[in-house]
Amino acid sequence: MEKLQFQLVGDKAPAAFIPILVGVVGSGNLEVMIEPLADSPTCRVDVITSAQGFAPIWRAVMQDFQERHGLAGIAISINDMGATPAVVSLRLDQAAAALHGLTKDNA
């Protein structure tokens, strides 16, 4: 098991919201939780993964995600059970979409 942390710079900070959860911690799958991180210029990412030695790929996936969404003021927490980057990207996009939907409702 490995713990990784990334701090990503972004500019789109959502208004307050209740935590969002997508995915399930099953084999080849992961859960992604997004919570508010008040007044933070960054998007903080904490990953706990069953696989070892893939930090560079996680970093690339997160950077790619950030290029697409540019979020700030949020904390992303991930529990991963060996998902491929394709599945990780998909869950992250699903979580971001849920966040967008949620904060649109709140607006």
Add this chain to the structure above:
Amino acid sequence: MNAPDGRWNQQAQSRTRRVARAVAALGHGLEGKHVASEDTTKLLTAVLEPGDRVCLEGNNQKQADFLARALTQLDPSQVHDLHMVQSVLALPEHLDLFENGIASKLDFSFSGPQSARLAKMVAAGQIQIGAIHTYLELFARYFVDLTPRVSLVCAQSADAQGNLYTGANTEDTPAIVEATAFKSGIVIVQVNEMVEHLPRVDIPGDWVDFVILAPKPNLIEPLFTRDPAQISEIQVLMAMMAIKGIYAEYGVQRLNHGIGFDTAAIELLLPTYAESLGLKGKICKHWALNPHPALIPAIEAGWVESVHSFGSELGMENYIKQRSDVFFTGADGSMRSNRAMCQAAGHYACDMFIGSTLQIDLNGHSSTATQGRIAGFGGAPNMGADARGRRHATPAWLKAGAQAREGRSGVHAMPRGQKLVVQIVETFREHMQPAFVEKLDAWALAEQAKMEIPPVMIYGDDVTHILTEEGIANLLLCRGDEEREQAIRGVAGFTPVGLARDKRMVENLRDRGVIQRAEDIGIDKRDATRSLLAARTMRDLVRASGGLYNPPKRFRNW
């Protein structure tokens, strides 16, 4: 017929001698053409001679398993150094022959289940491989320089005259028997039953010498059944991209799917996703394909006009019988498959092949070779290759050819079509093995197994599109090695190959449409859910078939 000068009918004379030996050895055990199963050893010993070229029906699906076992039990001092020519090494017995000193040389096409053991035995010098072929190539050589002297085949039933019914799993038998029978060879068949009247004649009795009623029905493996429950969201996404980005784009009406969950997802998206795009009638009418259960919903929804098959698929028999407008069936109602003809159809009459692979390099060469295994090729290279002899034009073929030749000069300026050859693969396989590599394992395997050239399944210059979860790379539009390399890197995701991309070049390729992302094709990734599948379980498939499909036990979970 019997020339006094025996110089030019040596083979016919040899055949006469062998048959005479068999008759003598079997005595009353031979009734017409029928040999009792307990006399099989006697028969084989009488008929075979050291060094003979023998074809054993180890097909992709059905197996002459009783004859294979009997062959392994012969006395190697009497029968040795046989040269085996067969499509597939499927059974342990196929390799036991070499271990037991009965056979020494091998020409084949595919060895999936036996690939690791084959590699070991080759390394240990127990087997001398002549060459590894595609199926159609091997059948072709049966008529040129690999004609069998004795063929051991299997059929469903025989009558007293030796006429054979091979039924839905006819597969390779006609090609094998024709080559053997018409070059003074000897044909021995194991059957599941003897009947007075066959449903139809698949192989005429004139071509058959000896018939054995096997103690158990011959083995057939269900290799083309895929449980929809195992299709992932990523595979649904790739299937959506295939349908909208390629099938619709080129108007693919005639096609072959390499077996896999990726293509099963495409089959299950036709009545739903493809329907929503208004594509019915515009794509997927004619198939060179085994009767995939996953195609049932599309057939039921009226997408499919015809399916010709290489072999059958266990559990589909009744469904096929009730859908004779779609499948190739005899007057008796049961299907007739034919691997040789279906391979030819896949090569010449299809606009597109799409299938998965294990590794792709920077030139687009695609290989399923892995170290420590000699798996061979099977049929994929026939389908996954541009049919350069093809002349008849179809919209898809013309469009692909035009894209490949646009702006080019010299010999490439002549207008010509091209077959679409699509490799569909996730960037990472199981255990996070990257599908994209700088150097294929095929090189190392070639060295290990002393092959003349690396065993590439589909050559890069035949691949027209590479489709991953990251998008589609259209190699037809690439000009030069560098563009081709970056186009491949541009869909190689987060693999080392993908991460090493030239970002600016890849963006440029995307602007030109050489690389397309899902959003460029108008697909929202979040729509890629399993609820798009027309059937999500085996039971759904059974229901879709109106109860006609009867899956083998291992696929039932109800």
Add this chain to the structure above:
Amino acid sequence: MNRSFAESTARERVAHLLDAKSFIEILGPGERVVSPHLALLGVPSSFDDGVVIGHGTLNGQLVFIAAQEGEFMGGGVGEVHGAKLVGLFKRALRDKPAAVIVLAESGGVRLHEANAGLIAVSEVMRALLDARAQGIPVIMLIGGANGCFGGMGLIARCADHVVMSDLGRLAMSGPEVIESSHGVEEYDSRDRALVWRTTGGKHRYLIGDCDQLVEDDVDAFRHAAIGLLGQSMSLSLLALEAEHDLLSDRLTRFGECRDALDVWRLLGVPDPSIVADLEASEMFVLKSLASGESV
């Protein structure tokens, strides 16, 4: 359109079973009440420890709900997971909902947590029975692909009502366990038709361990649950003794049967071999044949 119960995640099942947007989660993922054991074993946890609990309305009535996530550790009951279920039942004593509904999908005790898991299972049983003793109906909905086995199977049968889909399974010992204890000749766990004949919804329905059989559809489960709201079954000594009698009669009647097919035949089902291919809705007729004969 049909929404498969089996394919839905625990959260999706809750969201679509209850009245729209009525669900309020207790101890949600944001509170990070996670397993204290798994990290020590190098296994990733889940923020909700594999069970979603909370309350909402069902057809306008207040219900408490718990849904086990079968994909996480096979739905196994760990210390925190079990404590969430216990807490839910205890709060039910205070708030008296029209039912406590448990969407059970579990292999039983989460072996990684060993004794903590075992204790959790027994505490859940006790808390469930306490709720029932106060007249709060407990309804089990079983329809996940992983089935409801082990200690969770025992818990399920402590409830007032069990609703299953024909895809669902309910038993104590899992198929692989039976095979490894008694041999493949006795029980081939890869013979999935056999596994479903032995533990699947249809068999449970015919033999009386399951009260209602529905299709694999969230809406079908919803309607079944609505119909059972407020319906508490007696939890008296008399009821327990009647259950014992029923079980011993069942053993006498079917003890010599080798296969569920034999059981169904004795129950008066005309053609047992076709039962596996029947739809859930077609089972009702067979059940009435069977019920006509049981005590």
